[in-house]
Amino acid sequence: MRWSTRVPSTDHELPLLLLRDAPGVLARLVRDAFGVELGDDLVESSAAFHELEPAAYVADLVVVGDEVVVVVEVQRARNDLKRARWPLYLASAHAKHARAAWLVVIALDEAVSAWAKRPIETFQGGALTPLVIGPPEIPRVLDVDAAKSAPELAVLSAMAHGKDARHAVEIGVAALVAAGEVGLRDEDRGKLYFDVVLDALADVARAALEASMKLEGYEYRSEFARHYVAQGRAEGLRAAVRMLCEAFGIEWNEARERAIATLDAPALERLCARLQHERRWPD
Structure with a gap:
């Protein structure tokens, strides 16, 4: 299909x-x-x-x-x-x-x-x-691993709670990672999930994503989805790290860019989880 x-x-x-x-x-x-x-x-x-x-x-x-x-x-x-x-x-x-x-x-x-x-x-x-x-x-799905294990629930969570100012970033990251995981198996479905999640997010979360990816207009959503699916989870998770740092006011610099470039997908998932919970760059 x-x-x-x-x-x-x-x-x-x-x-x-x-x-x-x-x-x-x-x-x-x-x-x-x-x-x-x-x-x-x-x-x-x-x-x-x-x-x-x-x-x-x-x-x-x-x-x-x-x-x-x-x-x-x-x-x-x-x-x-x-x-x-x-x-x-x-x-x-x-x-x-x-x-x-x-x-x-x-x-x-x-x-x-x-x-x-x-x-x-x-x-x-x-x-x-x-x-x-x-x-x-409908539960707020904030955890990346939980979102990956139940991607449809994570997308529904974004639809129900994506305008929640307190948790929009965490909900959005979890749902986007889940959409990317689905996209690795079914590209069209992954694109659809990406589009729906991004539409559901509060302006602050969507703005952070736009800023981190430096993309404009409607087409950025499909381009982001294609990029995520083509490059795998790691590239999308690096974008999620940048998005979280901007949303939480964590300084971004070249050293941190180099640091995430060396991390694989599991390490990036752990970093996303720490940023969500601690709202600071880990020591």
């Missing part, structure tokens, strides 16, 4: 791409936020639900495991008509797959997340309360 390098609608299409590619991230988020075990065997299924009449309703994503079926909706804004259809999606999924059915809503906007969490009055006095994954339920 070849991935388009066009940046999708970051609030809707990209979360679906991430969860299609890594359903385990969905299971992890639901387990950590709500204590509900969905299992580790989720696979994508048809998201179309048909009525007796020809009309059809299509959910954003449906994944199925041995014991569960999960309907996933990504919500960018309040939409009461769409919300009224969620019980239909869930009842149809339950009838089709004959197993426990769960509704999970991804809402990266806090106000939309709060709206989606309200119970939906359904049948005979009952109500359906969606499991809503909003910014509070």
Whole structure:
């Protein structure tokens, strides 16, 4: 499969791409936020639900495991008509797959997340309360190793928390390293992740990256991605070191440039981690 390098609608299409590619991230988020075990065997299924009449309703994503079926909706804004259809999606999924059915809503906007969490009055006095994954339920992935082990979660973290002034640089570095790791296996996907992460970052973090790479305009993102993928993790991590130093006000000089030129990728990852935690050049 070849991935388009066009940046999708970051609030809707990209979360679906991430969860299609890594359903385990969905299971992890639901387990950590709500204590509900969905299992580790989720696979994508048809998201179309048909009525007796020809009309059809299509959910954003449906994944199925041995014991569960999960309907996933990504919500960018309040939409009461769409919300009224969620019980239909869930009842149809339950009838089709004959197993426990769960509704999970991804809402990266806090106000939309709060709206989606309200119970939906359904049948005979009952109500359906969606499991809503909003910014509070998405962890801030700050650690490079954690980002590499779960790159889709790291990208989702950047989308949810990239405007966090306190942690934007650390979140951005972790997500960019994860995107580079993915790019070594699938260049198109890596480029897409780079673009989305950079779009999600706060101005200060993005400005630091732009300054360190000395690139301009939209095309810099694809050029950075191609450079990272072509040169491997080390070159991208050297850029991350420069970015962290500029963001934290750490003096940059020729000696430090020479120092990082001799380091391999694992050593650069350790240096990034120390800079993030200590916010000074290590002795």
